[in-house]
Amino acid sequence: MLLFHPVKKAKELMELLKAGMGSPKSMALSLTLGVSLALFPVIGMTFLLGLMVAVVFRLNHLVVQTLNLLLAPVQLLLIYPFIKAGNLIFAGSRVFKDIFTYSGDWTFLKLIEMMSGGVIVWFGLSLVTMPVLYFSLLRLLKIRGKAAATINTKNNLL
Numbered sequence: 007m008l009l010f011h012p013v014k015k016a017k018e019l020m021e022l023l024k025a026g027m028g029s030p031k032s033m034a035l036s037l038t039l040g041v042s043l044a045l046f047p048v049i050g051m052t053f054l055l056g057l058m059v060a061v062v063f064r065l066n067h068l069v070v071q072t073l074n075l076l077l078a079p080v081q082l083l084l085i086y087p088f089i090k091a092g093n094l095i096f097a098g099s100r101v102f103k104d105i106f107t108y109s110g111d112w113t114f115l116k117l118i119e120m121m122s123g124g125v126i127v128w129f130g131l132s133l134v135t136m137p138v139l140y141f142s143l144l145r146l147l148k149i150r151g152k153a154a155a156t157i158n159t160k161n162n163l164l
Contacts, residue, residue: 030147040073092123
């Protein structure tokens, strides 16, 4: 017989929420990778990428997946510019000049070819923006941690 223990489930939820929040570094890394992976220009892959990265780097799953869901509309808005930029950068005889005016046969290989340019552009932009976002968040979280520690010491003295 299965029993539901609300207290036990609440403790498990709190452990899940606290996982990966031990230090400002891990929280900043969770936020940075969550934002970056949420903007990956292939629909349906962001959940799997976020899950794999969170497991490998032992990050907070909840933060990564929440950012993934919150930034889904932004991802949808950025898919076309990423693909268009990839097609402009890697313009050649085999790459589409414009997605909406292509009149040839659509094959899976051509779809992969079209999306690969967008993924390469996303990767390049991520290499530039991730360190900036990480160090900004790390500084912000350290300042916040110091302020919280100061408030806690004042409350303990009273």
